[in-house]
Amino acid sequence: MGVTLLGLALTFYVLKKKGQGVLVHNSEESHNNEDEKKDLESPFFDLDMILIATNNFSIANKIGEGGFGSIYK
Numbered sequence: 001m002g003v004t005l006l007g008l009a010l011t012f013y014v015l016k017k018k019g020q021g022v023l024v025h026n027s028e029e030s031h032n033n034e035d036e037k038k039d040l041e042s043p044f045f046d047l048d049m050i051l052i053a054t055n056n057f058s059i060a061n062k063i064g065e066g067g068f069g070s071i072y073k
Contacts, residue, residue: 003068008050013043 045053054061054072064071 001069003066004071005045005050007071008053009043009045012045012049012053016043 051057057070057072061072062070063073
């Protein structure tokens, strides 16, 4: 279940970033390390968001089985 959630989180993150286009950092603005660390943090999704994304873990969205459980698209 953990791998599934991690996979979903990464998928949502990539899709979100892909929709925003390429981010260009101005060297004057990026001198604050705290801001750079925040850009690298993994997003967290609550269970409601994951249920919506997987259509309540529908068997139609299941793409396989991993060592930690089912994998959904």
